[in-house]
Amino acid sequence: MENNSGITENDVSVMVGRIHASPYMVVLSITGGGTGAIGEILRHGRGSATLIEAIVPYHENALKDLIGKEPDKYCSVETAREMAMVAFKRALEITKARKGIRTEDVIGMGATCKLARAGERGDRRHEIHFASQSLLRTTASSLTLVQDRTREEEEDMASMFILCSIAKLCEVQAISPDAFIPIPEQQLLKEKSASASREIGQMLSGILMDKDRSYKKSSIVIQKEKGIPAGPLIVFAGSFNPFHKNHANMAKIAYEKYGSPVIFEISLANVDKPPIDFISLENRICSLRAYMNEDFFGRICLTDAPLFAEKALLFPDSRFLVGYDTLNRIFNERYYREGENRSSLLEHFRRCNIRFLIFHRQDVELSIEEDVLEICDIIPHDTYTDDGTSSTQLRRSGNS
Numbered sequence: 001m002e003n004n005s006g007i008t009e010n011d012v013s014v015m016v017g018r019i020h021a022s023p024y025m026v027v028l029s030i031t032g033g034g035t036g037a038i039g040e041i042l043r044h045g046r047g048s049a050t051l052i053e054a055i056v057p058y059h060e061n062a063l064k065d066l067i068g069k070e071p072d073k074y075c076s077v078e079t080a081r082e083m084a085m086v087a088f089k090r091a092l093e094i095t096k097a098r099k100g101i102r103t104e105d106v107i108g109m110g111a112t113c114k115l116a117r118a119g120e121r122g123d124r125r126h127e128i129h130f131a132s133q134s135l136l137r138t139t140a141s142s143l144t145l146v147q148d149r150t151r152e153e154e155e156d157m158a159s160m161f162i163l164c165s166i167a168k169l170c171e172v173q174a175i176s177p178d179a180f181i182p183i184p185e186q187q188l189l190k191e192k193s194a195s196a197s198r199e200i201g202q203m204l205s206g207i208l209m210d211k212d213r214s215y216k217k218s219s220i221v222i223q224k225e226k227g228i229p230a231g232p233l234i235v236f237a238g239s240f241n242p243f244h245k246n247h248a249n250m251a252k253i254a255y256e257k258y259g260s261p262v263i264f265e266i267s268l269a270n271v272d273k274p275p276i277d278f279i280s281l282e283n284r285i286c287s288l289r290a291y292m293n294e295d296f297f298g299r300i301c302l303t304d305a306p307l308f309a310e311k312a313l314l315f316p317d318s319r320f321l322v323g324y325d326t327l328n329r330i331f332n333e334r335y336y337r338e339g340e341n342r343s344s345l346l347e348h349f350r351r352c353n354i355r356f357l358i359f360h361r362q363d364v365e366l367s368i369e370e371d372v373l374e375i376c377d378i379i380p381h382d383t384y385t386d387d388g389t390s391s392t393q394l395r396r397s398g399n400s
Contacts, residue, residue, distance in 0.1 A: 007160070007179050013044050015163070018172035020049040023105045025095060026166065027087040029055040031063055032075055033113030034128065036159030037166070050170070052094050052106075055087065063112075069273050075114040077142045077190075078280075080131035083110025085274040088133040089208040096209070103205065107169055108133045111162050115145075115154040128158045130165045131277075135201040138278040139193040141165060146185060157181070194278040200268070203304050207269045217310050219265075222285060223300040225292050226261045232353075233318040234258050234298070237265040237311055241280065241391045242287035250359050251296040253384055254321050257357070261298030263315070264288055269306045271335060309337055309345060312352040319377075321357050323386075324364040327376070330356075331368050342369065349375055362386045 019041070028038060028051065038054045041047050057063040063079075064070050066086055071079040088108025095101045111130045126145035132138070143161055145154060160180050167174035177186055196204070199220055234254050240247065243264075251262045266284060268276050276284070281302070291297055305311045308320065308330045322330070329335055331342055340348075358366070358378045 007175060011175055012040060015167050015175055016040055016044045019167055019170045020046040022170040022172055024107055024170040025052050025101060025105060026050060026107045026109055027053045027091040028109045029057065029083045029087045030111045031057050033115040033155055034111050034158030034162045036155060037162035040163055052091055067274060075112045075127055075129065077129045077131065077140045080110045080112050080129040081138065081140055081277050081279065082274050083112065084108045084131040084133040085277055092205060092208055103135050113158045115158060116149060116151045126154060128161050130162055132169050133277055135205060136198065137193060137195045140279055141189065141191040143185065144188040147182060192279055194282040196278045200302065203268055204275055207275050207304050217303060217305040217314055219314050220302045221299055222302050223289060226298050228298055229260055231260065232258065233315055234260050234262045235265055235315045235318045236262050236321040239391065240266060240284045240288055242284060242394060244389055244391060244394060246386060246389050248291055249384060250321050253379060254357055255296035258319060262296050263298050263301055265301045265303055265311065267303050267306045269304045271306045307335060307337065309348055312349055312354045316352045319355050319357050323359050323361040324366045325361050327356060327358055328367055331372055346371060359384050360386055362388045
């Protein structure tokens with residue numbers, strides 16, 4: 001790795017040797033730049049002591065295939081975290097039941113970069129985003145590059161940034177950022193991490209390792225504020241990324257209708273995307289806790305049940321709050337369990353004594369069969385009006 005920072009090859013070799021001497025093993029996924037970090041991990045010998053697998057999903061379709069969806073932004077810290085989650089899944093799969101490898105020492109890492117390219121104009125932001133996922137922690141760091149550099153110079157910086165991030169995660173001494181990041185850019189460095197309990201970590205590993213989704217689903221109470229009286233439970237299942245005023249209005253209406261505080265359920269698992277990482281989970285829970293003094297606020301539960309058929313087993317005798325769009329998805333065959341159809345799903349909800357409290361959504365039409373409406377109560381427009389506010393809109397505007 002050539003550089004103009006004064007870092008010698010011996011400096012890099014010593015750091016990489018320390019990484020290899022640690023007990024940690026990693027799957028590393030990189031796109032957009034910084035792939036020199038893979039070479040450095042391998043070129044000094046003993047690379048297999050650390051590197052389980054390296055993945056380079058460089059084409060946009062390769063990245064979509066890796067994380068299972070089109071990212072909101074290809075170069076972002078959120079995408080790096082999703083890449084890290086997929087890498088963690090690969091790490092768990094490959095090291096499963098291998099003697100001498102603890103689950104706690106396995107890490108998935110993701111990096112996505114936007115670096116200089118030939119002929120570009122000066123208004124393009126150059127960024128490096130790195131994230132990691134392990135059993136009990138998610139980390140993320142972002143560096144914005146503002147100085148003029150060649151592509152080769154930025155590649156070297158990205159590779160060193162990734163390599164030093166790996167060293168820190170392996171709990172060994174890394175080359176100081178002062179050696180390769182100028183102070184003005186160090187001031188633009190953003191870092192964040194979030195930890196989880198072992199119970200939540202075990203839930204995550206269960207989700208990642210169960211290919212057939214056959215394990216029994218579970219629920220963890222994250223925040224318990226009020227006692228829930230006897231009678232039907234009021235459950236608001238959502239991603240809450242973030243929880244916002246329309247969510248609060250729906251919960252308030254349900255509380256006034258049924259006289260019971262609302263249970264807010266977040267599923268760590270997702271049918272269409274990687275599981276929720278711990279930074280994202282912390283953000284979602286914080287957005288909910290902002291309303292914890294409201295009368296409608298009951299408790300927050302974390303589950304590993306992305307499908308409503310599974311949620312019904314965890315929360316029998318419940319009234320679920322859903323929008324038109326969610327109800328349409330519940331009865332979309334894409335989201336049925338294996339061997340299930342609309343009739344058997346309806347019968348399942350009836351056996352579990354489930355009803356749905358339905359709220360209209362702006363620009364969404366309800367497209368379900370008549371028999372489904374038999375287990376639904378639709379809130380009239382004059383009771384609840386959707387103003388178009390959505391979690392996606394808030395994230396994109398930076399107001400989350």
